[in-house]
Amino acid sequence: MIGIGLIAGMSGSLVGLGGGFIVVPALAFLFPELPPSQLAGTSMAMLLFNSISSTYVYSKQKRIDYPAAIRFALVAIPGSIIGALLATMITGKAFFVSFGIFLILVALLLLFKPTKPIAWPFRPTVQRSFADQTGFRFDYAYHMPTGIIVSFLVGFLASLFGVGGGSLMIPTMTLLLAFPAHIAVATSMLQIFLSAIVSTGTHAFLGNIDWMMVLFLAPGAIIGGQIGARIARRLPGQLLLKILSVFLIIVAIRLMFSGG
Template sequence: MLTYLLLIGIGMLAGLSGSLVGLGGGFIVVPALAFLFPELSPAQLAGTSMTMLLFNSISSTYVYSRQKRIDYSAALRFAAAAIPGSIIGALLSTMVTGRLFFISFGIFLILVSLLLLFKPTRPIAWPLRPTAQRSFIDRSGVQFDYAYHMPTGIVISFLVGFLASLFGVGGGSLMIPTMTLLLAFPPHIAVATSMLQIFLSAIVSTGTHAVLGNIDWMMVLFLAPGALIGGQLGARLARRLPGPLLLKILAVFLIVVAVRLMTNGG
């Protein structure tokens, strides 16, 4: 019983943090499962976390589609690039030893934390000319006009799909900054479009992990509902808490977790 309550709690914390600061809960789930269930292999950590994220992303994608803020053209193309990367990541996860996995994941967390702490406030001047232009109106009547360099998004989507599947994270922490800073996507469109892309690639990634036997379905059964509850709580708290402060707190927390994984993991 205690184990099941812990899993629900982990899921709630993952959903809460993800909803508050716009990150996937994999950054919470993977370290938590690694510390509490050391018998799990790196592949099982990644596969179980990715499966929880798949179920958790369904409701988010549905909400964004209702808001009409998803750039379907970009999402489908980016997902098509991310899917091969997610398959490769899932396959390689079975070959990565515990020590190497935790050191790599720790480095990944530190890089993400630095990105959160020192993220530029304005888009970076990208030297490549835009190859795609978009203009549409969301459900509330707000019009969005922007242009971006499609090949850049495709290349980065492949890398994000690979890393997300390898480590069992959502990938939004990398894809959303890329879309807003390099591809000039409006922030609201970037978040919604990234969620659909991650959802589509997570289907394939989860399927690959399932075929490889990397998923602990009993854990997912308790992690997923907890994440859904946490996501709802986070959505309500996000309106009352300052976003920049939350990002800094999360970044510091991730650095501490990363150091702990790199020194004690495996």
């Protein structure tokens, strides 16, 4: 459990997903008797600890767009509550197959994404310009209503499947909202942390969390989150997105195989 948490925390923080895409398939493989609701709830509780760790590192690097993360998280929270409630109703096969298809579509989008952000028909409503810890300046503009709408869907899917939600939020931020890759990853992690607080609480209330597993997953996730955030700082933005797409395809195949 500690090893799974370490790998999940490191890889999840590296690409801004939170690590649930590692924990859910791993727990499904080791404990096939666990229902989807337990997989999602336990993974979400681990993500809460992982996101605390990696968000702290990204905040020190000064790469988090705080206004965007807070606004997106406030909209994602209602969706996360609905997702947690519906998690108890979804069957095992439907859970794995639908999530696997979703991840493959996202991975293909990243692998074949255009070199520049998609020309969105709506004019930007927010202008951002700030420098990170190294002094590198990021300048970009985005359409806030688009981010708000997608954030609600992200909160729902993240809580339903027990993942961080970055698999949908990061492509949206980089392709539709024109966020730089590094800012998208860091901002996504803070959003995951904020929405994971409510999502974990809802899963706990519903009895969907195996706290003994979380007790061993969390320490590894905290350490892995620190390592992943520091590695991400040294990687080019495009390489981060390619790493993300490869992870998603591997996990999707694993999930669909489990669903069969």
